[in-house]
Amino acid sequence: MEPILSQAALFCCPLCHGAITRGDTFLRCERGHTFSLSKKGYVDFVPGARAGAYDGALFESRQRFIAGGFYVEMLQTLLGLIAQYAPTGPLLDAGCGEGSFLKALMPDPSVRLCLGLDLSRPGIQQAANGGGGWLWGVGDLARLPLQDGSIGAMVNILSPANYPEFARVLGDKGVLFKVVPGDGYLREVRALIQGQLRRNSYSSRQVQSLFAERFRLLCKQEIQKTLPLSFEQARDLIAMTPLTQGIEKERLNLTALREVTIHLHILVGQRP
Numbered sequence: 001m002e003p004i005l006s007q008a009a010l011f012c013c014p015l016c017h018g019a020i021t022r023g024d025t026f027l028r029c030e031r032g033h034t035f036s037l038s039k040k041g042y043v044d045f046v047p048g049a050r051a052g053a054y055d056g057a058l059f060e061s062r063q064r065f066i067a068g069g070f071y072v073e074m075l076q077t078l079l080g081l082i083a084q085y086a087p088t089g090p091l092l093d094a095g096c097g098e099g100s101f102l103k104a105l106m107p108d109p110s111v112r113l114c115l116g117l118d119l120s121r122p123g124i125q126q127a128a129n130g131g132g133g134w135l136w137g138v139g140d141l142a143r144l145p146l147q148d149g150s151i152g153a154m155v156n157i158l159s160p161a162n163y164p165e166f167a168r169v170l171g172d173k174g175v176l177f178k179v180v181p182g183d184g185y186l187r188e189v190r191a192l193i194q195g196q197l198r199r200n201s202y203s204s205r206q207v208q209s210l211f212a213e214r215f216r217l218l219c220k221q222e223i224q225k226t227l228p229l230s231f232e233q234a235r236d237l238i239a240m241t242p243l244t245q246g247i248e249k250e251r252l253n254l255t256a257l258r259e260v261t262i263h264l265h266i267l268v269g270q271r272p
């Protein structure tokens with residue numbers, strides 16, 4: 001039995017909100033909406049979803065870049081905050097991409113039920129590669145396939161949020177840990193592509209005040225570090241970051257990109 005099927009009670013139907021039961025190779029709601037288990041062990045809660053802008057190569061770059069250790073300090077801080085504020089209950093990574101952050105955060109998923117959801121099928125396919133006990137699903141953050149109040153801790157790392165849905169699945173006791181870029185995040189990449197940026201309107205302060213409007217802020221931590229970058233890492237960074245979408249990456253002078261600033265805020269909040 002695949003681990004995700006044995007957790008059927010955690011899920012609800014993203015289409016009709018009905019309860020879910022398991023079959024041999026699928027999860028099914030009481031009205032008959034069926035979500036198949038792939039051979040790799042993940043469940044597809046958005047059958048027929050379009051491929052989207054992110055392809056498999058992007059997630060491979062992202063996995064290599066994250067493995068370079070640039071987010072170690074963020075992950076250690078996050079782990080400490082989770083232990084302090086939300087030590088029990090299933091842990092969800094909402095918008096997990098190829099799963100690197102969830103795997104690094106919880107290398108041993110036997111100690112806590114860990115689930116990663118992302119709308120990108122190539123991302124989830126890569127996450128599920130190699131097994132390991134984490135649960136993975138192709139899922140829409142606007143229609144989470146989870147029961148009300150079922151999640152103890154939710155991480156949402158450098159990924160868009162859907163606060164009403166997050167509040168629903170967290171319930172009264174769950175805690176949201178949202179990681180957002182600070183104004184200095186990837187400063188060196190912004191400098192390299194200056195003039196080609198379509199929009200440069202990101203405001204960390206705006207994102208943080210929206211969080212505080214929707215959730216009761218329990219705690220806030222800031223991480224800021226500038227780290228050296230190899231040529232291969234610079235190439236992976238340019239390939240993975242949404243900043244360079246729509247930009248002619250081949251024309252960028254990557255040898256000029258010798259270091260990178262990782263400036264992040266971790267926001268910890270509870271449903272009001």
Ligand SMILES: [Zn+2]
Binds near residue numbers: 014015029032033
């Ligand atoms: Zn249904």
